[in-house]
Amino acid sequence: MIKFIEESTEYLKQKGFNNPEVGIILGTGLGQLINEIDIEAEASYNHIPNFPTATVEFHKGKLIYGTLGGKKVVVMQGRFHVYEGYTFQDVTFPVRIMEKLGIKTLLVSNAAGAVNLDFKKGELMVIDDHINLQGGSPLAFKGVSKLGERFVDMSAPYNAEIISKFESIASEHNITLHKGVYASVVGPQLETRAEYRMLKILGADAVGMSTVPEIIVANHLKLKAAAVSVLTDECDPENLEPVDITDIIAMANKAEPDMITLFKELIKSI
Numbered sequence: 142m143i144k145f146i147e148e149s150t151e152y153l154k155q156k157g158f159n160n161p162e163v164g165i166i167l168g169t170g171l172g173q174l175i176n177e178i179d180i181e182a183e184a185s186y187n188h189i190p191n192f193p194t195a196t197v198e199f200h201k202g203k204l205i206y207g208t209l210g211g212k213k214v215v216v217m218q219g220r221f222h223v224y225e226g227y228t229f230q231d232v233t234f235p236v237r238i239m240e241k242l243g244i245k246t247l248l249v250s251n252a253a254g255a256v257n258l259d260f261k262k263g264e265l266m267v268i269d270d271h272i273n274l275q276g277g278s279p280l281a282f283k284g285v286s287k288l289g290e291r292f293v294d295m296s297a298p299y300n301a302e303i304i305s306k307f308e309s310i311a312s313e314h315n316i317t318l319h320k321g322v323y324a325s326v327v328g329p330q331l332e333t334r335a336e337y338r339m340l341k342i343l344g345a346d347a348v349g350m351s352t353v354p355e356i357i358v359a360n361h362l363k364l365k366a367a368a369v370s371v372l373t374d375e376c377d378p379e380n381l382e383p384v385d386i387t388d389i390i391a392m393a394n395k396a397e398p399d400m401i402t403l404f405k406e407l408i409k410s411i
């Protein structure tokens with residue numbers, strides 16, 4: 142894996158990805174942040190050596206480098222999911238590349254269902270802890286200790302300083318920002334009523350199909366990590382309505398301006 146990481150990083154450096162400070166992974170319906178970036182370099186996932194093989198729906202995936210909020214950033218436009226058939230190592234390979242390029246902070250966004258019924262769709266939640274229900278780990282492979290410690294501490298996987306900065310930015314800009322626990326499932330099917338009941342009992346406030354593998358690897362690499370969910374549906378097992386993925390994407394798009402404000406202001410402040 143080390144050789145693969147070096148090859149991919151070298152390719153990107155030659156394309157002009159020079160010393161980014163912050164890495165950003167953009168989730169479902171949150172792509173507009175790109176419009177705020179002064180773009181200096183781009184690389185299609187299909188062209189980056191050793192990147193996971195792109196699927197058809199993924200042909201638009203690319204890595205972008207530029208300036209946002211006065212900082213050099215590298216942004217993943219489109220991420221890989223376990224539900225698409227990628228392995229945990231595939232899903233997290235780009236995090237290892239971004240770290241090798243120089244990032245010290247990783248910011249992640251995603252779309253999630255609200256399990257905590259005090260939270261409403263269209264609102265945002267900063268993640269302060271997670272429950273990994275994906276049935277595997279991106280660190281469970283033979284060479285892992287060559288890249289960092291195997292038994293990674295997870296007592297505080299989300300950076301407390303960044304969380305409190307997000308909270309101050311939200312209050313300054315009149316954005317409702319909850320704080321809570323994100324449970325990650327594989328998907329792609331949504332949850333049954335019984336599964337939503339279970340998630341609530343387990344202590345989850347939100348549920349989604351991403352983020353946790355990337356955050357585990359960010360901790361493996363000792364990056365400062367933080368993540369924000371846009372709550373796209375309310376997961377009330379006693380009144381569950383069929384959800385349509387187009388509704389989920391529409392709700393994510395609606396919350397996008399708030400998410401953009403949070404990310405931009407946060408980056409300015411670090």
Ligand code: HPA
Nearest residue numbers: 252253254348349350373
């Ligand atoms: N469950 C899982 N993933 C999701 C959901 C959900 O309800 N909403 C958005 N992503």
